[in-house]
Amino acid sequence: DAGVIQSPxxxxxxxGQEVTLRCKPISGHDYLFWxxxxxxxxxxxxxxxxxxxxxxxxxxxxxRFSAKMPNASFSTLKIQPSEPRDSAVYxxxxxxxxxxxxxxxxxxxxxxxxT
Amino acid sequence: QKEVxxxxxxxxxxxxxxxxxxxxxxxxxxxxxxxxxxxxRKGPELLMYTYSSGNxxxxxxxxxxxxxxxxxxxFIRDSQxxxxxxxxxxxxxxxxxTIFGAxxxxxxxx
Numbered sequence: 001d002a003g004v005i006q007s008p009x010x011x012x013x014x015x016g017q018e019v020t021l022r023c024k025p026i027s028g029h030d031y032l033f034w035x036x037x038x039x040x041x042x043x044x045x046x047x048x049x050x051x052x053x054x055x056x057x058x059x060x061x062x063x064r065f066s067a068k069m070p071n072a073s074f075s076t077l078k079i080q081p082s083e084p085r086d087s088a089v090y091x092x093x094x095x096x097x098x099x100x101x102x103x104x105x106x107x108x109x110x111x112x113x114x115t
Numbered sequence: 116q117k118e119v120x121x122x123x124x125x126x127x128x129x130x131x132x133x134x135x136x137x138x139x140x141x142x143x144x145x146x147x148x149x150x151x152x153x154x155x156r157k158g159p160e161l162l163m164y165t166y167s168s169g170n171x172x173x174x175x176x177x178x179x180x181x182x183x184x185x186x187x188x189x190f191i192r193d194s195q196x197x198x199x200x201x202x203x204x205x206x207x208x209x210x211x212x213t214i215f216g217a218x219x220x221x222x223x224x225x
Contacts, residue, residue, distance in 0.1 A: 042216065043215040043218070104159075104161065106158030
């Protein structure tokens with residue numbers, strides 16, 4: 001089990017540029033989550049998917065953020081255009097289907113810096 | 116007010132000390148309570164979880180939930196330098212929306 005895989009590990013970009021973060025969940029996990037972590041706000045849920053379908057995107061901060069899950073083994077989080085306040089660590093997590101208290105399995109995150 | 120409040124620390128203790136980490140929450144509907152551990156430059160990993168009120172013990176770790184006071188605790192006995200990490204408490208109603216505390220940074224000095 002390779003765990004949740006995120007890429008890139010680090011991303012530095014200029015304000016206004018498009019940023020795409022990628023995630024490969026653990027095989028067999030039906031739920032996928034995108035979180036953002038900052039010193040000020042801690043770990044915040046942005047959006048989650050069940051069987052590739054977005055279920056709750058109420059945490060997505062603005063229309064500049066979008067997320068897709070074209071298949072069970074891949075998801076993207078896109079920011080367009082990026083702004084300095086988007087600088088944070090973005091985590092992807094997956095979870096098996098069984099129940100709502102199933103543990104979240106996190107990747108090691110993408111550290112995004114927008115200058 | 117955040118739904119889960121946690122003192123960010125940092126907390127520094129000598130090796131072998133008993134560590135007490137605490138959180139409070141405001142949502143009475145929370146039924147599941149978790150502790151995640153996060154090492155530097157890594158993602159959080161589940162350490163322990165409890166359902167409703169009560170205690171749960173796993174080796175040197177004890178998780179405690181008091182729903183009457185909306186208080187969540189994690190105790191670490193015989194703390195080791197390898198326990199140095201950020202500890203995040205988390206709660207959920209049983210659905211998939213898990214709410215995290217800010218995390219407490221713990222340093223255990225050898």
